[in-house]
Amino acid sequence: MTLLELRNLTAGYETGQILFGIDLVVEEDEVVSLLGRNGAGKTTTMRSIVGADEPYISGGAILFDGQNLLERRNYEISKLGLSFVPEGRRCFRELTVIENLELAANYALNPLRIETVLEQFPELNEMQNRQTKNMSGGEQQMLAIARSLVTNPQMMLLDEPCEGLAPYIVRRIESIIENINAEQNVTVLLVEQNVAVALAVADRHYILDEGRIVKEVTSERLHEDDTLRQKYLGI
Numbered sequence: 068m069t070l071l072e073l074r075n076l077t078a079g080y081e082t083g084q085i086l087f088g089i090d091l092v093v094e095e096d097e098v099v100s101l102l103g104r105n106g107a108g109k110t111t112t113m114r115s116i117v118g119a120d121e122p123y124i125s126g127g128a129i130l131f132d133g134q135n136l137l138e139r140r141n142y143e144i145s146k147l148g149l150s151f152v153p154e155g156r157r158c159f160r161e162l163t164v165i166e167n168l169e170l171a172a173n174y175a176l177n178p179l180r181i182e183t184v185l186e187q188f189p190e191l192n193e194m195q196n197r198q199t200k201n202m203s204g205g206e207q208q209m210l211a212i213a214r215s216l217v218t219n220p221q222m223m224l225l226d227e228p229c230e231g232l233a234p235y236i237v238r239r240i241e242s243i244i245e246n247i248n249a250e251q252n253v254t255v256l257l258v259e260q261n262v263a264v265a266l267a268v269a270d271r272h273y274i275l276d277e278g279r280i281v282k283e284v285t286s287e288r289l290h291e292d293d294t295l296r297q298k299y300l301g302i
Contacts, residue, residue: 068094068095069092069093069094069095069130070093070094070095070131070132070221070222070254071091071092071093071116071129071130071131071149071222071254071256072091072092072093072128072129072130073089073090073091073092073112073116073127073128073129073130074090074127074128074129074130075088075089075090075126075127075128076088076089076090076091076112076115076124076126076127076128076129077089077124077125077126077127078111078112078115078122078123078124078125079111079122079123079125080121080122080123081123084125084278085108085111085122085278086108086111086112086115086122086278087277087278087279088127088279089108089112089127089275089278089279089280090280091112091273091280093222093254093256094254095221095254096248096252096254097254097255097270097271098244098245098248098254098255098257098268098269098270099255099256099257099269099270099271099272099273100256100257100258100259100265100268100269100271100272100273101113101256101257101258101272101273101275102258102259102262102265102272102273102274102275102299102300103274103275103276103299103300104276104299104300104301105260107275107276107277107278108275108277108278108279109226109258109275110154110226110227110258111278112258112275113151113153113224113226113256113258115129116129116131116136116149116151116224116256117141117144117145117149117151117224118136118139118140118141118143118144119141120141124137131144131147131148131149131222132147132148132221134147136149142174145174145175145218146175146176147221148219148220148221148222149220149221149222149224150215150216150218150220150222150223150224151215151223151224151226152211152212152214152215152223152224152225152226152228153211153226154226154227154230154258156204156207156208156210156211157211158199158207158210158211158214159199160198160199160200161198161199161200162198162199163195163196163197163198163199164191164194164195164196164197164199164202164210165181165195165196167199167210167214168181168184168185168210168213168214168217169181170214171214171215171217171218172217172218174218175217175218175219176218176219177219178217178218178219179216179217179218179219181217184213184216184217185213187213187216187243187246187250188209188210188213188243190206190209191206191209191210191213194206204231204232204236205232205233205236205239205240208228208229208232208236208240209239209240209243211228212225212228212240212243212244212247216247216251216253220253221253221254222253222254222255222256223247223253223254223255223256224255224256224257224258225244225255225256225257225258225259226258227258227259227260228240228244228257228259229241229259229261229264230260230261237261237264240264241264241267241268244257244268245268248268255268255269257269262289262296262300265286266286266289266290269286270285270286271283271284271285271286272284272285272286272289274295274299274300276299281299282295282299
């Protein structure tokens with residue numbers, strides 16, 4: 068069943084148009100990645116889906132579980148079961164781990180028990196009373212994902228979850244994404260510059276170039292096609 072669909076989406080900022088007719092489909096229980104060079108429009112696509120104040124959507128449709136998201140404000144979109152882990156984590160630095168999770172639960176329509184979520188994040192379970200500002204980048208990323216999971220989403224959007232992290236932490240994030248999908252039945256749309264991560268966790272991949280979807284490929288095709296990776300991803 069189709070859970071998320073973008074139809075001919077156009078969007079941009081005051082400085083100009085960024086997206087030019089994006090068509091994208093994510094089926095229930097899939098992990099799908101959105102790939103492309105810097106500036107291709109990946110983050111703009113994610114922000115458009117979750118109803119951020121910017122960019123400005125000038126055309127097309129965004130459907131989530133059959134409902135038009137363009138008719139809803141961002142807090143309403145969250146309550147429909149769509150959560151967003153933004154680039155840069157954006158946890159509340161002065162709050163502790165448990166306070167960050169409690170805050171997310173307070174705003175969720177049907178939150179998961181915090182204790183249940185922490186069982187999946189033993190690293191966080193051991194530092195419940197630590198302020199976020201005293202945590203490493205990898206620990207903060209785990210907290211950002213856990214905070215999103217507390218809201219009990221049908222679908223999670225992850226924007227650059229492995230950016231700037233050490234390789235062993237990257238592998239841990241990969242494991243978390245796989246577990247959220249397989250064990251929690253959460254559908255995932257992932258933006259990731261690290262193509263190896265996308266290949267490891269995603270079922271399918273959309274490649275953006277200058278605000279347009281230029282390819283939809285399987286992991287097998289993307290892994291084997293050196294020309295495709297070089298042309299659109301620079302690797």
